[in-house]
Amino acid sequence: DAKTTQPNSMESNEEEPVHLPCNHSTISGTDYIHWYRQLPSQGPEYVIHGLTSNVNNRMASLAIAEDRKSSTLILHRATLRDAAVYYCILGKFSSGSARQLTFGSGTQLTVLP
């Protein structure tokens, strides 16, 4: 399975943008890039996903490199509530469902007031 590499931790100031990087140099052509986050003492929650093109939703933006070997999750304006572990995950998109996600250790984001 293709692996992802993320920094162990990052810090950001409140109300500033945050760019969370993810390297996935062995990504296959059918792998989607998924991002989930896990707030303290909670289950993970979906953030965003993409295949080749950059994606935006109400939570974040996902910028995907042209060669797809890296991607960046962008939080446009970090709040204290965004402090969490962010997981970059590669997975197939079979039968319309992103199943069997393989979580790494993620990036612990600290947001400073």
Add this chain to the structure above:
Amino acid sequence: NAGVTQTPKFQVLKTGQSMTLQCAQDMNHEYMSWYRQDPGMGLRLIHYSVGAGITDQGEVPNGYNVSRSTTEDFPLRLLSAAPSQTSVYFCASSYSGKGTSYNEQFFGPGTRLTVL
């Protein structure tokens, strides 16, 4: 909708005891799964189900059993608890939608299990 619910929130077992972790969802999701999360690590898939009556093993299935008699419920049974099963257990569900629609997984709040 209550989403994905898990009970109990906390549990302490002695080595060799058995117990069932409960998971239920009210979103009519076909796909359900169980993960465990050890301290400082990501989640690992234990078992999953693509619909009532159908289950399959994930990455770390040993020591656990599952069944899926209804769409709503997906219990996880520990047959003979061991200290190595001390972990936080998360249940998740999603649509197994056809076509090109993306269906993210919804996770429950977790059950913290300690095996002494």
